[in-house]
Amino acid sequence: MGPRDVFSELVGQDEPVETLRRAAAAAARIVAGEPGVGGMTHAWIFTGPPGSGRSVAARAFAAALQCERDGSGCGECHGCHTALGRTHADVRFVVPEGLSIGVNEMRALVLRAATAPSGGRWQVVVIEDADRLTEAAGNALLKAIEEPPPRTVFLLCTPSTHPDDISVTIRSRCRVVSLRQPPADAVAEVLALRDGVAGDVAAWAAAASQGHVGRAKLLAADPDARSRREAVLAVPRRLTGIGACFDAAAALIEAAEAEAAASVAESDATERASLEQALGAGGTGRGAAGAMRGAAGQIKDLEKRQKSRATRAQRDALDRALVDLAGFYRDVLVTTLKAPVAVVHGDTADQAEAAARKWSPESTLRRLEAVVACRDAIEQNVKPKIAVEAMMVTLWRG
Ligand SMILES: [Zn+2]
Numbered sequence: 001m002g003p004r005d006v007f008s009e010l011v012g013q014d015e016p017v018e019t020l021r022r023a024a025a026a027a028a029r030i031v032a033g034e035p036g037v038g039g040m041t042h043a044w045i046f047t048g049p050p051g052s053g054r055s056v057a058a059r060a061f062a063a064a065l066q067c068e069r070d071g072s073g074c075g076e077c078h079g080c081h082t083a084l085g086r087t088h089a090d091v092r093f094v095v096p097e098g099l100s101i102g103v104n105e106m107r108a109l110v111l112r113a114a115t116a117p118s119g120g121r122w123q124v125v126v127i128e129d130a131d132r133l134t135e136a137a138g139n140a141l142l143k144a145i146e147e148p149p150p151r152t153v154f155l156l157c158t159p160s161t162h163p164d165d166i167s168v169t170i171r172s173r174c175r176v177v178s179l180r181q182p183p184a185d186a187v188a189e190v191l192a193l194r195d196g197v198a199g200d201v202a203a204w205a206a207a208a209s210q211g212h213v214g215r216a217k218l219l220a221a222d223p224d225a226r227s228r229r230e231a232v233l234a235v236p237r238r239l240t241g242i243g244a245c246f247d248a249a250a251a252l253i254e255a256a257e258a259e260a261a262a263s264v265a266e267s268d269a270t271e272r273a274s275l276e277q278a279l280g281a282g283g284t285g286r287g288a289a290g291a292m293r294g295a296a297g298q299i300k301d302l303e304k305r306q307k308s309r310a311t312r313a314q315r316d317a318l319d320r321a322l323v324d325l326a327g328f329y330r331d332v333l334v335t336t337l338k339a340p341v342a343v344v345h346g347d348t349a350d351q352a353e354a355a356a357r358k359w360s361p362e363s364t365l366r367r368l369e370a371v372v373a374c375r376d377a378i379e380q381n382v383k384p385k386i387a388v389e390a391m392m393v394t395l396w397r398g
Pocket of ligand 1: 066067073075077
């Protein structure tokens, strides 16, 4: 790996990094007042599969735009530091708390983005899940992208440029940076060199996470994450009858709920405490009754936001479990077909081999497709319990 500049977190993405470096250098020349500089543009879309580093890339680029050393993204100056740490006055992040980004949030942001950058460089807006823009919010954003103020840059992160993820009109106004799923050896290398993970653990976690850098890091460091994964991979051998299918479905959903609850509990409590503190502990003076009514409304709003965040976290946890499960059936197929590729889950390779002897390739494929169909159904808002139960039955029968 090269020196630790702002792009060093991007694993196995040489080509996109080169594009972003060139653009940031051009941006710095525009700031310096050089005429006729090309290579920089006002609206960017970062796409790539989960874990490929879409938001990491957007944040690195935002930092390079604020870098005080000719837009090199040195990682050392004040501009780089504050942008990466999300405290730079001219870099704003939109992270949906719930399932979507609403129009009010977007309008407020567009308004702020139109002001001149206080640091004299660029006003940067990073929208981390642009696929979750409501239609109205998308329209508000489109207006700003169509007529951008001279020093404003929009960085949008979405899984793909499919119209389901981002509107065709927004897409047509943006330059697209496509990140790829980093190869397992690149992920293992970064875990070992950057995070000091032992070589064999790094190699295992990189393979088991299927190219998802954040997940690999978690698996390498967190015993709870490892045991949740083991429970998921135990599912195939537990499916011995129809009753077992329903038990396994319930267990999978409960585990996702527990994981999600643990992941949001701390921020829920902190937010609640700081809101209550801001509202004061009651009061008896004139106007106190009115203030209390207002306070009740704010607490209700917070509870609503927290509830939709919890729902999102549950879906994400369940989706990770399904990806692990799909990896197992893929391993069975790879083993059956003697394909010259590595298995995803090295620790269940024996089980995959046993299954490969027992099942025909067609029936393994049906199982793999059942996992994919379950993910799609949940994405289409089918109740998780119904989708997972249907999947388990196919996983059992084949
Ligand atoms: Zn810098």
